[in-house]
Amino acid sequence: MAVDLPSHHFSRRNPPFHSTPPYDLAVYLKTTNQGFQKQPVTFWGLRDRNCGRIVSERHVRGFSSSNFDWRNLIVNENVNADDSMQDAENRNSEKWNNMRLNMNADAKAPPNFVQNRGNINSRSWNNMRQNLNAPPNFMGNRENINSRSQNNLGQNVDANADALPDFMQDKENINIGSKNDAETGWNSRPMDFVRGIIDEDNFMKGSPFHQYQYEQDADFVHIKMLRNNTFVTVTDSQGNIKLSGSAGPLKDLKSGQKLSRYAAEATAEVVGRKARGLGLKSVVMKVNGFTHFRRKRNAIMSWKEGFTAGSRGDRNPIVYIEDTTRKPHNGCRLPKKRRI
Amino acid sequence: MNSVARRLSSLVRHSGFTPEPFNNGHHQMQQLQQCRGIRVKVMGGNLEAALGLMQRKMQSSGIERMIKQEQRFHIKNSEKRVLAQKNLERKIRSEDLAKKLKAIMIKKVRGL
Numbered sequence: 001m002a003v004d005l006p007s008h009h010f011s012r013r014n015p016p017f018h019s020t021p022p023y024d025l026a027v028y029l030k031t032t033n034q035g036f037q038k039q040p041v042t043f044w045g046l047r048d049r050n051c052g053r054i055v056s057e058r059h060v061r062g063f064s065s066s067n068f069d070w071r072n073l074i075v076n077e078n079v080n081a082d083d084s085m086q087d088a089e090n091r092n093s094e095k096w097n098n099m100r101l102n103m104n105a106d107a108k109a110p111p112n113f114v115q116n117r118g119n120i121n122s123r124s125w126n127n128m129r130q131n132l133n134a135p136p137n138f139m140g141n142r143e144n145i146n147s148r149s150q151n152n153l154g155q156n157v158d159a160n161a162d163a164l165p166d167f168m169q170d171k172e173n174i175n176i177g178s179k180n181d182a183e184t185g186w187n188s189r190p191m192d193f194v195r196g197i198i199d200e201d202n203f204m205k206g207s208p209f210h211q212y213q214y215e216q217d218a219d220f221v222h223i224k225m226l227r228n229n230t231f232v233t234v235t236d237s238q239g240n241i242k243l244s245g246s247a248g249p250l251k252d253l254k255s256g257q258k259l260s261r262y263a264a265e266a267t268a269e270v271v272g273r274k275a276r277g278l279g280l281k282s283v284v285m286k287v288n289g290f291t292h293f294r295r296k297r298n299a300i301m302s303w304k305e306g307f308t309a310g311s312r313g314d315r316n317p318i319v320y321i322e323d324t325t326r327k328p329h330n331g332c333r334l335p336k337k338r339r340i
Numbered sequence: 341m342n343s344v345a346r347r348l349s350s351l352v353r354h355s356g357f358t359p360e361p362f363n364n365g366h367h368q369m370q371q372l373q374q375c376r377g378i379r380v381k382v383m384g385g386n387l388e389a390a391l392g393l394m395q396r397k398m399q400s401s402g403i404e405r406m407i408k409q410e411q412r413f414h415i416k417n418s419e420k421r422v423l424a425q426k427n428l429e430r431k432i433r434s435e436d437l438a439k440k441l442k443a444i445m446i447k448k449v450r451g452l
Contacts, residue, residue, distance in 0.1 A: 337413035
């Protein structure tokens with residue numbers, strides 16, 4: 001006996017309790033009930049796949065009780081005369097529904113008892129249909145009919161002229177479109193930026209002035225002079241450190257006034273001597289420190305002496321002298337005065 | 341526009357700009373910036389002359405005066421008022437002393 005399937009395709013988008021009156025709902029429930037009775041094994045297998053675990057006896061009982069409750073609701077027959085039995089069945093059905101809801105975790109599910117069951121039935125039916133697609137049996141005709149209805153639903157919902165006739169392919173098209181949009185959105189900016197850079201580089205390549213190139217590739221010598229310490233760092237034009245030194249490792253200096261007075265000169269001379277082997281051609285001296293100019297002068301001269309020591313005819317590599325000392329305009333609060 | 345400005349600045353012999361490396365995340369870009377602080381070019385390797393010029397520039401700019409008046413610790417506003425009053429009294433005392441000395445010198449010179 002062939003089962004007459006409804007023309008409407010019940011899914012998440014078109015739930016039965018929103019679009020169809022209760023009369024059609026009752027008819028639909030009857031048909032689904034018959035379908036379950038005819039093929040129980042397939043349904044169990046599907047349910048296992050959905051849940052991903054073994055089903056226990058309690059679940060089986062609950063399911064059967066839910067079926068029984070459906071008949072009672074639809075046919076309006078008083079099968080059970082005792083009230084206690086009805087209460088027990090209701091409890092089981094409640095557990096069943098709760099479990100289903102917990103598994104599905106669907107926020108859109110309404111709190112009504114009958115409507116929840118409708119959702120469950122529609123999902124299981126969809127799963128059965130998909131599994132039945134595999135063999136080309138008599139059921140294939142039904143699938144064709146269903147596919148037609150699905151096509152109609154897809155077109156109505158998507159309203160897209162380019163959509164293919166299959167429902168699943170419509171989804172694929174939607175995904176592909178979103179991917180295309182994402183790619184274009186994310187990739188356009190870097191490409192524009194890269195093109196700008198390339199154009200600038202091409203423009204830069206044609207510059208015939210060598211002096212600018214010579215000055216641009218000068219190395220930097222940063223001298224940071226603090227109250228009791230001094231740091232000297234040699235870097236290239238890009239800021240990468242080549243050599244660095246400080247007053248701490250120096251052995252000849254001792255603590256107290258001597259260190260603070262001559263730390264800058266000694267450190268600069270040592271670093272200058274070490275930097276002789278780096279092949280520096282042009283150097284920009286950058287001195288930073290809130291101290292008297294006399295000390296800064298001595299530091300610069302010491303570095304030069306250290307660099308040119310040993311070879312009398314060597315050229316002075318210093319091309320620029322900068323004083324980069326800065327003081328904030330009413331900056332952070334100064335530390336508290338020390339209690340002596 | 342930055343590249344054009346960079347090329348033009350290279351033409352000028354004495355330019356107030358300096359090429360500073362600027363990391364823009366994707367690649368290293370050369371960007372012109374106003375020179376921070378005092379910058380002196382060493383002409384013909386003569387370091388002494390450059391240092392002298394720098395000293396004059398620093399003194400004229402006032403950085404030396406700021407260094408002398410350096411304040412290392414935080415002072416409360418109430419303490420500032422007290423210090424100001426003390427400085428004022430010291431100033432008045434010195435003026436009075438100067439007047440007295442001036443009067444004494446005048447007397448000696450006149451022979452009174």
